Amino acid sequence: MAKEKKELIVGVNGDLSDNFTTPQKAVLGLQNTLAMCGVILVPILCGLDVSVTLFCAGIGTIIYQFIDKKMVPAFLGGSFAIIAGVSAVVGEMGIPYAQGGILGMAVFYLLFALLLKILGKDRVARVFPPIIVGPIIMVLGLSLASVGVQEAEANWPIAIITFLIAVGVNNFSKGLTRVMTIIIALVGGYLISIPFGLVDFTALKEAAWVGVPSFTLPKFSWRAIALIAPCAIVPCLEHIGDVMAVGTVVGKDFTHEPGLDRSVFACGVSTIISGCLGGPSLTIHSENTGVLA
Structure with missing residues (x-):
């Protein structure tokens, strides 16, 4: 007897896996992977290493899923909120000092997670309502519109x-x-x-089959930390909005379980690993949330 198909309604039916065959799931997974490729834009704009960023995004996502008990279907990528601060430090002091500032952001993440734990779900909803968090995410996206226009100017x-x-x-x-x-x-x-x-395979032919990312160790400067660490305020608020958005798409309340505090804490731990290796601060990749919807 054939399985009854679930109606495809965002936010009502979270588990729609029965609606798709295995090949279809593979194609949708590929689409999600292609959306993840947008993570390379952050290191390009900041002056960080692209291969290190990709590695850190992958490791960071695994750590995030482990801490979050594999409940939130999210991918971690570099935060666009750090572009101004990190690019300034990289240009003046170099990548290692930018890593020190990113580790400062990670500490802010952990403190913010503690604050969310103390406040509790209901107070968080009152302090950070969607009407405040939503526009912050919109501003981040709109601020990158000029980058899209510059890329489009090529053709x-x-x-x-x-x-x-x-x-x-x-x-x-x-x-x-x-x-x-x-x-x-x-x-x-x-x-x-x-x-x-416009399609050129030269770079692909010349690329090595196996390569190791150019990891670097962090160095610390109060100036670098002062320039980068405050950038964590926006990603923290963005993270709340992204968790709520993912929950709305799949029809589950992730602010209750695993909880916003646990999710932000997981993001902070992932950012510590990323900062130690030479990657950016990590947050939920909004592009993949859009593809998920």
Whole structure:
């Protein structure tokens, strides 16, 4: 007897795994992986090492899932809130001192987690309501719009066509096709780029099959810490919004279990590991939350 399909309603049915076959799940997993690739933008803008950032994002996510008891379906990536502070320190003092500042952010995460634990769920909801947390996430996203425009300037026709593919699929398709908007737009834009000679495999051919990221050890300067550590305020508030958003998508209250304090604590521990290796401060990657929806 065939299983009854669950209605695809965001925030109502959290477990929709029965709606998809194994190949479909693999494709959706690939789409999530492609969305994760956006994490390279933070080190590029900050002057950090891209390979180290990717490694730290992976290790950080594993640590986060372990501490959070694998309850919150989230991926950790570099926080865009650190770009100004970290890029200034990297340019003036170098990456090791920026790592010291990032470790200062991690300490702030841990203290903020303790504050959330003391306040409790109900007080947190009153102190940080969605009407406050939501605009903070919006401002972070909108602040990066100029970066998208600069990247699009390389070839406006391809950029516009790719954008229109994404908008068209998202608005005029249904079911699994609509869920796969990102991957369809990426593939479409890539295929269109080939005839224009925009696809170059030279870097891929010259790349080593196996490589070790260029890890560095942190150094400490009060000036670097003062420039970077306060940047933790925005990611902490953003983290609350992201946890609430993920919970809304899957129809579960993650502010209760595992709890915001545990989630922020997990993010702080992950950031400590990242800062020690040369990566950025870590937070829930909002792009993957969007793909999840």
